[in-house]
Amino acid sequence: MRYIIFFIISISISSQAIAERDIGSARAIANEYKEWYENRLITAPTVEQLQDYFEVAQAIFPNTLNLPVQEDAKKQWTPPKLTVGKQVKFPNELRFYLPAELDVAILIDENGSPIDTFVINSSNEKFNDLVISNIRSWQFKAALLDGHPSKSVLLVPFHLVLPGSIN
Numbered sequence: 528m529r530y531i532i533f534f535i536i537s538i539s540i541s542s543q544a545i546a547e548r549d550i551g552s553a554r555a556i557a558n559e560y561k562e563w564y565e566n567r568l569i570t571a572p573t574v575e576q577l578q579d580y581f582e583v584a585q586a587i588f589p590n591t592l593n594l595p596v597q598e599d600a601k602k603q604w605t606p607p608k609l610t611v612g613k614q615v616k617f618p619n620e621l622r623f624y625l626p627a628e629l630d631v632a633i634l635i636d637e638n639g640s641p642i643d644t645f646v647i648n649s650s651n652e653k654f655n656d657l658v659i660s661n662i663r664s665w666q667f668k669a670a671l672l673d674g675h676p677s678k679s680v681l682l683v684p685f686h687l688v689l690p691g692s693i694n
Contacts, residue, residue, distance in 0.1 A: 574600045584680035587632045587645050593678050605671040607635050607679050612665035627651040629685040637676040639667040
């Protein structure tokens with residue numbers, strides 16, 4: 528009986544270590560491209576930039592079917608656009624922890640609905656759930672791949688500050 532319990536615990540610890548390694552790997556890849564996805568001036572990315580972007584999306588959400596892959600970078604790509612979304616509002620007790628910064632990857636389906644999120648970086652985890660619950664109410668115009676709606680990943684930096692402050 529002892530051996531069975533030890534085996535189950537070993538499997539559980541191994542699975543957790545693999546999951547943590549995968550999360551760490553996804554964060555590392557996303558951070559490599561942080562400068563690119565924060566640069567909103569790129570309106571017509573090159574094939575190489577799209578290949579990198581699709582690679583990041585696959586690394587963050589590896590089990591998602593129908594995400595564009597690197598070969599799709601040669602096709603006509605239109606990124607998703609936010610159509611409905613409210614600013615993050617936080618309760619008074621969280622104001623003491625501002626400013627805060629988060630980088631969040633949002634998985635968007637073919638209908639423009641956010642279906643999953645992944646916090647890449649967070650300066651204060653107290654804001655993670657608040658930001659993610661806010662994102663769930665957003666709506667997007669779906670990304671287009673050769674004119675057809677496509678799943679996509681949008682990497683969004685959040686800079687949370689007190690209203691009226693200059694940060």
